[in-house]
Amino acid sequence: MNKKYLKAAAPVLVVALGYGIVQVMSAAKPAPEKKEEEHRLVSLAYAEARQEAVHLKVATQGEVRPHTEIDLTPQVAGRIVAIADSFAEGAGFEPGDTLIQLDDADYRVALARAKAGVAEAQVVLLQAQATASIKRQQWLSVHPNRKPTPLQVNRPQVAEAEAKLRSAEAELAEAELDLARTQVKLPFRGRVIRRDVGVGQYVTATTPLGRVFATDRVEVRLPLTDSQLMELDLPMGFVSSAEKPGPQVTFSAQVGSQQREWSGRIVRTQAAVDQQTRLIYAVAEVNDPYGAGASDGVPLAAGMFVSAAAEGVQEHQALVMPRDALRNADKVYVIDRDNHLSIRTVEVLSTSEDRAVVAAGVADGERVVTSTIANAVDGMEVQPMTQLARK
Numbered sequence: 001m002n003k004k005y006l007k008a009a010a011p012v013l014v015v016a017l018g019y020g021i022v023q024v025m026s027a028a029k030p031a032p033e034k035k036e037e038e039h040r041l042v043s044l045a046y047a048e049a050r051q052e053a054v055h056l057k058v059a060t061q062g063e064v065r066p067h068t069e070i071d072l073t074p075q076v077a078g079r080i081v082a083i084a085d086s087f088a089e090g091a092g093f094e095p096g097d098t099l100i101q102l103d104d105a106d107y108r109v110a111l112a113r114a115k116a117g118v119a120e121a122q123v124v125l126l127q128a129q130a131t132a133s134i135k136r137q138q139w140l141s142v143h144p145n146r147k148p149t150p151l152q153v154n155r156p157q158v159a160e161a162e163a164k165l166r167s168a169e170a171e172l173a174e175a176e177l178d179l180a181r182t183q184v185k186l187p188f189r190g191r192v193i194r195r196d197v198g199v200g201q202y203v204t205a206t207t208p209l210g211r212v213f214a215t216d217r218v219e220v221r222l223p224l225t226d227s228q229l230m231e232l233d234l235p236m237g238f239v240s241s242a243e244k245p246g247p248q249v250t251f252s253a254q255v256g257s258q259q260r261e262w263s264g265r266i267v268r269t270q271a272a273v274d275q276q277t278r279l280i281y282a283v284a285e286v287n288d289p290y291g292a293g294a295s296d297g298v299p300l301a302a303g304m305f306v307s308a309a310a311e312g313v314q315e316h317q318a319l320v321m322p323r324d325a326l327r328n329a330d331k332v333y334v335i336d337r338d339n340h341l342s343i344r345t346v347e348v349l350s351t352s353e354d355r356a357v358v359a360a361g362v363a364d365g366e367r368v369v370t371s372t373i374a375n376a377v378d379g380m381e382v383q384p385m386t387q388l389a390r391k
Helices: 002-028 105-142 155-180 226-231
Strands: 042-048 051-068 069-072 079-084 100-102 190-195 208-215 215-225 248-255 258-269 282-286 303-321 330-336 341-346 347-351 357-359 367-369 383-389
Touching: 042 330, 051 347, 105 155, 155 282, 215 248, 215 258, 215 303, 226 282, 226 303, 248 282
Parallel strands: 042 383
Antiparallel strands: 042 367, 051 215, 051 303, 069 208, 079 100, 190 208, 215 282, 248 258, 248 303, 258 282, 303 357, 330 341, 330 367, 347 357
16 A cells, blocks of 8 residues: 555656756856946937128018010001911010011002102102292393292292102101001010910901010019018119119029029019008019029929028128028027037027028037937937037
8 A cells, every 4th residue: 555655656756856956956056147228328410500790581472473564456457367376375476576467458559559649749849849940040030139039939839849748758658657567576575375366357456466475574572571671771662773783582483393493683662561561562573584594494484483582781690500400490409518408499580401590599609409309308418429510
């Protein structure tokens, strides 16, 4: 019976003995060393804010409109017999191009009649002059010592013939002018906004043919505040001249996927304040916007809405920093002497693609963060990246 119990308990004793040995060995093994995790600092690139004398840019915006835009009408009546391809919506034309040709048959007949009238008047004048000369010679032969009256030597008849000749010549000039006006032309280079007539249509001197505008220059009407007007040193009622040209203006707009820029100049300002907006409007011009004034072939087309920036003449002492340092419109991250982050609110004077100009909030020489940072906390310790610092 005892052997039976001993045989049954042997496996349990072996397992218990093995577990005891493992526990003893584990207790005798030295404990592993605990490594404390090091606190890793955020590395940030920075640039130093610099105090400089700057000229601020005045920013505004406006719509481009033609300097000259007219409704085209004929000066004589007639039936349209031809329309040029350049007189189509969106097409361009050159000075002196014949845009519309009217039937000129009647005007050619009138011109022939006017030429005949001039020839007839010239003959009448020659006859009157010859008669006057004969009568003068006859008078002098009979009365050599007496002066004849104008009527006695046919002077009034000569004057009448001369007047008729001048009238005939005026009629000839009018006939030539009317014939030339059957070709509708314009004295400037431009483009067509719309066309209102077709071939075969009879038109009079009051019939609208279409609407066109000149492309020699365009205007942009820019709203300005009192302070912006002072910044540009522009008085109300200003008109530019060779002695005092207006300030230059850079226009910009998004065309397709690219930002385009054009250069112009302010040429005049209004002499009164707009009653609705309480602003003063300045007018800037861009010369040859479809040619030399275009931006890499992209014209400053009429109807575009553009942003405008003009550099002021007033000099200001301000702090200049990279544009990347400005965050959320008026926040700047500054790394202090102890390498702690300080979140500042600044007074922004102007911004551009590459720099920001502020009046207060940072000091000359302070380090402003230019790299991106997520979850910035005021007072957090950071690692300045001096090797990437901008000059």
